Amino acid sequence: MIYKEFTIENFKGVDKVNVSLDKDELVLLLGLNESGKTTILKGIETFDYLNDLSKDYDNNFFRTIRKKSDVSSDTPAMITALIGLEEILEIKDYQGIFERGLLNKNKKDNVEAFFHFLNNEKKVKIQRVIPFKGGNPKQYYYQFISDHPFAEDQFSRILAKEMVHRCPFIIYFEDFKDRIPEKIFTSKTNDAFNVDWYDIIDGLFYNTDKEFSVANFKKLYSRSNRRERDAKTVLKRVNKTLNTSFSEKWKELSGVKDIEETELTYNIPKSYFEISITDTDGTTYAVDERSKGALWYLSFLMKTEFRRKKLRVNSGKPIFLIDEPASNLHSTAQQNMISDFKKLVEDTSVVYSTHSQYLISLDNIKTTYIIERNKGVVKSTLWSDYIKEDKSNETYYQPLANVLKIIPNSLTIPWNKAIITEGPSDRKVLSTMYKILFPEQIPDFVIYPGTSAQNLETLISFNLAWSADFRVMLDSDKEGKRAKEKYLKNFDLGEELVILLPIDNKKIEGYFNEDEKKELYKISFGKEKEERVNKKEFSSMFSILNSHPEKLDVASKAIGEETIFRFKGLFSALEITQN
Incomplete structure (x- = not known):
């Protein structure tokens, strides 16, 4: 399956916004700070319930996504995904929902007929609905948006959620909050425990061997049955996985060309992991000693490749939602990042937001959305439609500068x-x-x-x-x-x-x-x-x-x-x- 389009409705300041992923290109959300770019990215992320956290967190989060102006809102927030079917849907792949009693077996014929319909359509539209009552969120559900009779059956919601579970994963990456910690603690009672990075390291272990986990690794150091050699073997294998992934997919990217090797080490007495980076000249650094650019890429690699809860084997082309990527880097590094993103979209979908002129891909301008906020309402306009409205006659790209309110000066005038x-x-x-x-x-x-x-x-x-x-x-x-x-x-x-x-x-x-x-x-x-x-x-x-x-x-x-x-x-x- 592959995501083709998202429609976000009644989500924070968004009345209705469409984002198309129908082409294998970068998708850019361009606008000033506070224009609504992050809201759109979070809306796309929210489609997948596996991105939800604890129940308490979800309730608090869901309260924030209703319209701020309507404190007693009964209007549901809705995120709809158009999903292309690249392989035939078969009833045998969904046996689990019948075996677990989620769907009565007498519904099999209905499901088979519905699958036959969808296979002919070669696409399916699924909507996540988050209802509100008096401003408070109620139980969410998924539903099919289809003319087929089964879509009206209340039991179809169970199938819709199961299908979302099999969709490609969606990962949101927030630049400044996703930095690699100097110490990744493994004890949840530690004040510095970071659940996201614990989950990433756990995913790295899992990617190495499905029997591996951080919890099982720690048991190898237990006083009653200490097995340090086995622990070292496991950690060597984990580091091999890390560096293999790093070499195969990431090492040719501009931001990591000076990195020769990365290593995960474990502090036994204090129960935390550390990541060190060795440069091509043999010098080894702690993560806080390396450049922001290198850390950005390493952090991005680990979050997108190794988050265990996001793993879905053969689920299709994943989506990376990248919010203001490395806008704290210098202009050349930002421009190089565009080329790196183009390499990533060969096997992923990348939607990124920016207000930096250096992170605009002119070669992919037709997949750029101009994001603006007017009287609290977020508006998204595809570039081809935006330039029809813009009256600038200076250059085809001048509206981009207008959006970002860029004023040329003596340092930006091209004397060549x-x-x-x-x-x-x-x-x-x-x-x-x-x-x-x-x-x-x-x-x-x-x-x-x-x-x-x-x-x-x-x-x-x-x-x-x-x-x-x-x-x-x-x-x-x-x-x-x-x-x-x-x-x-x-x-x-x-x-x-x-x-x-x-x-x-x-x-x-x-x-x-x-x-x-x-x-x-x-x-x-x-x-x-x-x-x-x-x-x-x-x-x-x-x-x-x-x-x-x-x-x-x-x-x-x-x-x-x-x-x-x-x-x-x-x-x-x-x-x-x-x-």
Whole structure:
């Protein structure tokens, strides 16, 4: 099963918000502090009852999720998940609910008929309902949202909850509250006992061997039957699991490249674990001595990989909800983190929130939601809809700066060469082709995408004011030629500053033949394309290529000599030089 979409209703300040996970890309919730980003992430987390804690905690938490303005609310909070079915639902996999007496066996035929219906639909919609009475939370339940008659049967709620138990896990990661403690105590009576991190270490033991646990490990040190050698063997195996996971999935990420090894040690007299980190130069550090970036990744690894209660074997693609990731790191580290997230989404879904301009992924801009709060109500708008409402004409990405209230200053003005393009698609193609043609070169230019050929005045004005070395690149069609005449006249520019594509009456997608487009489509999406590649698909495949360096070498072999010659001519016309 795989989560496709969440709908959150009547949850704190949210009336109704949708978040789609239908594409294998990063999903970004972008907005200022207190705009409601965390509320949406917590709403998604709340869908899964296995994320609930103690009953007392749940009651207190559930009270906080009703509308604050309605102290006597009878309106339920609802979180609905659209779940794709990648495998056939079979009654034999749900035998337990009949054997445990949760569902009467005479309901088997009803369940089988319902499964047959869902298997044809290849999806199921399940809603968690948290009712309120006079402002107090009542017993929650799950229900199917379906036209099938069984969905109206009160016993279907039991099946709905059982199905949620088999769904991919959802893990919420809060940056500043999820740091690794210096000492992870194992005794619940200790004032410094941290139940979350105890659970993570317990999960690490469990991942090593299902018979392993922290409790059983401690018994190996009991006075009545002390087995220190066995304890050391267990701990060695646990550390092997930790470092294997670390090496296989995480070591290539930018934030952990200096880490050679991590080690879990146990203090016997005081009953606590410690984690140490060894760098590539052989130096060993305690966790509090390492950089914030390295600790962030190690903490993230351990929470997402080893939380025992979250384990669901073969449950499908998990979701990581990352709230304001490492916004306390410097700008370069934040930008590197975007690339790391792109690697993670190969086998997970990642939804993250930020108010930092450095954590915005322009290649995945179409999966960005703008989050705003107006009069206490949280509003979520998908980027493609948001830019239709925004009246900014400076650049295609200017609304992002407007959302975050970013004011350019002398430290952010790009004094390098600037290329102004008609739109984001041209930017992606230029950037990708530069990487393919000159893989060893670091670009000495930036690319600003506008909103259309006729709407580049503000960008040109900015670059003139900055005394930047810039070029404007336009299609060589009628629209581009008219735009060139306008800019030359209005700004008294030299001919060399406004460049039409060298081949007459061409758009940049016309630089590639149909066979090349289909091959690049296959490399990007992993599947064949029989009909022509349309404009939207063309833009999407260059987004993928631009953000996946490992695909570029393969893509370079799919591009013919004529196309390479054309782009070299274009870069020459734009006076983009190579070092």
